Amino acid sequence: MxxxxxxxxxxxxxxxxxxxxxxxxxxxxxxxxxxxxxxxxxxxxxxxxxxxxxxxxxxxxxxxxxxxxxxxxxxxxxxxxxxxxxxxxxxxxxxxxxxxxxxxxxxxxxxxxxxxxxxxxxxxxxxxxxxxxxxxxxxxxxxxxxxxxxxxxxxxxxxxxxxxxxxxxxxxxxxxxxxxxxxxxxxxxxxxxxxxxxxxxxxxxxxxxxxxxxxxxxxxxxxxxxxxxxxxxxxxxxxxMAGILTASALILIILGFAFGFLIRTLLRQKTLEEMKTDFTNNITHELKTPIAVAYAASDALLNFDTGTDPAKREQYLRICQEQLRRLSGLVEQILGMSMERRKTFRLHPETFPPEEVIMPLIEQHKLKADKPTGITLRIEPENLTVYADRTHFGNIVSNLIDNAIKYSPGEAQVEIKCRTENGWFILSVSDQGIGIPHDKQRHVFDKFYRVPTGNLHDVKGYGLGLYYVKTLTEKHGGTVEMKSEPGKGSEFTIKLRMKNEK
Structure with missing residues (x-):
């Protein structure tokens, strides 16, 4: 409409x-x-x-x-x-x-x-x-x-x-x-x-x-x-007449703010409508791609006797597995966005070492990256722990790593740091990618928002990753900050309260 x-x-x-x-x-x-x-x-x-x-x-x-x-x-x-x-x-x-x-x-x-x-x-x-x-x-x-x-x-x-x-x-x-x-x-x-x-x-x-x-x-x-x-x-x-003049001025100011808020809401609704349309078109394409690839691989296994060749069979099975994993990740992200809006949504925080979650994610992203990727992890002190929901903490870190790789032209160099400061657990993910223009930075955490790239669509995405990061971080009672310079890269910092500070 x-x-x-x-x-x-x-x-x-x-x-x-x-x-x-x-x-x-x-x-x-x-x-x-x-x-x-x-x-x-x-x-x-x-x-x-x-x-x-x-x-x-x-x-x-x-x-x-x-x-x-x-x-x-x-x-x-x-x-x-x-x-x-x-x-x-x-x-x-x-x-x-x-x-x-x-x-x-x-x-x-x-x-x-x-x-x-x-x-x-x-x-x-x-x-x-x-x-x-x-x-x-x-x-x-x-x-x-x-x-x-x-x-x-x-x-x-x-x-x-x-x-x-x-x-x-x-x-x-x-x-x-x-x-x-x-x-x-x-x-x-x-x-x-x-x-x-x-x-x-x-x-x-x-x-x-x-x-x-x-x-x-x-x-x-x-x-x-x-x-x-x-x-x-x-x-x-x-x-x-001071009382009457003051009351009249207040009424006009309130009306001005009310109408201004109405116009602003309508503009946001219009923008959100356009973003949802773009998201629907994009997600439809993204869903069709892994389904089509997995269907073609399974069809080859069934109809072209490739199942008798161990090498071919393994190759096609890996293709199916990779596409299904990609499809599962996409569906998981959409479901996560839907669940966090429900009143019954609950986090299940626990205390665990951050490397238990981050190291497997580093290996997964290195394997599925379509470009040379180097990811380093530094944790100080070594016995540092984080108090968070393990699943959602992993999804937050995964989204930040995925963005750092996607928006790095050529070889991707990603650095992850974990430390403490004044009772806060601080995790930062930085890259040396293309960066984000200053006038677009205030929108990067909006739902469905993607930084415009003109007619180029060489970076796949749904406009949900950073929205998910911000929403779930705030559900944990933390904050997320961003620093970015066009052409020099970006750094995202997550702050979560330590358990003994709660």
């Missing part, structure tokens, strides 16, 4: 692009919303601080025995059924009375009188764009200011202190400048002026060109103002 990798990759890219675009749009919208809310919170902080400053003045007046004041707020209907809100402040010391009234349209079900209808029209004009309770409260607060400010001026220091607390409450802990301004003009409006009555805020703070100004007017005509100057709030908004 061919995997539609191109289409899957395209769908993955489109999916990631869509998720990233949606996340970007959502985060951008959230950022602008947060900035807008931050501006509203700052203006509300100014209004709240102004209201609290007036409350402080009222309490001071109530506690001042020399200048007591009476503050009265009343709401209800007048004689014409028009709804009114009246705020009265009376100074006992000065005998002054100030009354501020704010009219609203009559909402009763009764039919208004002509005078009430006129008052309703006036109220409609006044509040046509200020229907919310907040806007009405703001107008009422401005009227309250007009009454309070006649008795005593706003306390700028108190307002500054209250504003600082309000800004901290909404998460703004940055330097700021606060100014108390009076805007006015001549009678004919030919000349306007701005008086700076007081300056507060953070000491030594100088606003940058990017600083933002927030103006709050506390009178009905906009002549008396508080001006707040802050640096841009982008960093504050981003800090408040």
């Amino acid at each position: 061919k995997l539609p990798l191109r289409y899957i990759t395209l769908l993955v890219i489109l999916s990631l692009t869509g998720v990233f675009a949606y996340q970007t749009y959502w985060l951008t919208s959230l950022y602008h919303t947060q900035r807008s809310e931050m501006g509203k919170d700052i203006r509300e902080a100014l209004r709240t601080s102004d209201y609290n400053e007036m409350i402080v003045r009222v309490r001071q007046m109530q506690n001042d025995s020399s200048a007591q004041a009476q503050v009265t707020v009343s709401t209800g209907y007048d004689d014409e059924r028009a709804f009114t809100k009246t705020h009265t402040i009376r100074s006992v010391k000065h005998g002054d009375t100030i009354r501020v009234s704010i009219w609203e349209r009559n909402t009763a079900d009764t039919v208004p009188t002509p005078q009430a209808a006129l008052q309703a029209d006036i109220a409609t004009m006044l509040f046509s764009n200020k229907s919310s309770a907040d806007e009405l409260a703001s107008n009422f607060q401005q009227g309250l200011h007009a009454a309070m400010d006649v008795l005593n001026d706003p306390d700028f220091a108190v307002f500054d202190s209250l504003l600082r607390k309000e800004l901290l409450h909404i998460g703004i802990d940055t330097p700021y400048r606060l100014m108390h301004l009076h805007l006015g003009s001549t009678v004919d409006s030919s000349y306007t002026f701005t008086d700076t009555l007081a300056i507060g805020g953070t000491a030594d703070y100088r606003p940058s060109p990017q600083a933002t100004s927030y103006n709050y007017s506390y009178d009905l005509h906009g002549n008396w103002n508080y001006l707040l100057i802050l640096e841009p709030t982008e960093n504050i908004v981003l800090a408040q």
Whole structure:
């Protein structure tokens, strides 16, 4: 089955692009919303601080025995059924009375009188764009200011202190400048002026060109103002969104890794599929060859009277034996690969001298080699032992010797060394063969993998030998390493734990 990798990759890219675009749009919208809310919170902080400053003045007046004041707020209907809100402040010391009234349209079900209808029209004009309770409260607060400010001026220091607390409450802990301004003009409006009555805020703070100004007017005509100057709030908004931004980034990273792992798995599956196909074709050919040769030899013995000639008979029998041995080795390798994946697979380790297994293997490989072969074995110390499964240990060494011979052009020179180091049994098999290119070395232990040789197929193999070596070595709890230089040869090193280290 061919995997539609191109289409899957395209769908993955489109999916990631869509998720990233949606996340970007959502985060951008959230950022602008947060900035807008931050501006509203700052203006509300100014209004709240102004209201609290007036409350402080009222309490001071109530506690001042020399200048007591009476503050009265009343709401209800007048004689014409028009709804009114009246705020009265009376100074006992000065005998002054100030009354501020704010009219609203009559909402009763009764039919208004002509005078009430006129008052309703006036109220409609006044509040046509200020229907919310907040806007009405703001107008009422401005009227309250007009009454309070006649008795005593706003306390700028108190307002500054209250504003600082309000800004901290909404998460703004940055330097700021606060100014108390009076805007006015001549009678004919030919000349306007701005008086700076007081300056507060953070000491030594100088606003940058990017600083933002927030103006709050506390009178009905906009002549008396508080001006707040802050640096841009982008960093504050981003800090408040840090959790959301981090979570979004983590989600995108996880999705990227997940899709990347999917593509990588598909690529590996495709490569494995191709390698299995090559393996099937190769193994079919390798199985047919010894069968055909053994069949031809046995056919000659049966049908051409070669059995009467002792020399011919021995020759054909040896051919049959050799081909059957080759076939048996191939089947054994395939079965070994199948068995190691089973859950019931078990090793049967024992302690034995390594030369008991290695020496017979050296003789066998010398006999079946189709080229001059020299194999040397060095064991230090001489009484060295290894703790491993005897059968699989022999197969590991046999595969390494077989590779060393196959990939040695001309005469093969193979050196086998056994030694100990820090509680490890170390076996190395080195040759002077063609070596392995550096960019291919990381794949040599993969199942079914064979180093590409172009159109040349002069070296027989199935891509299972080194995979078997690595798998069974790791089953023993050991490791396998490789060093190779193209044109200079290769060295494979097996490390197994000694029994007394277990």
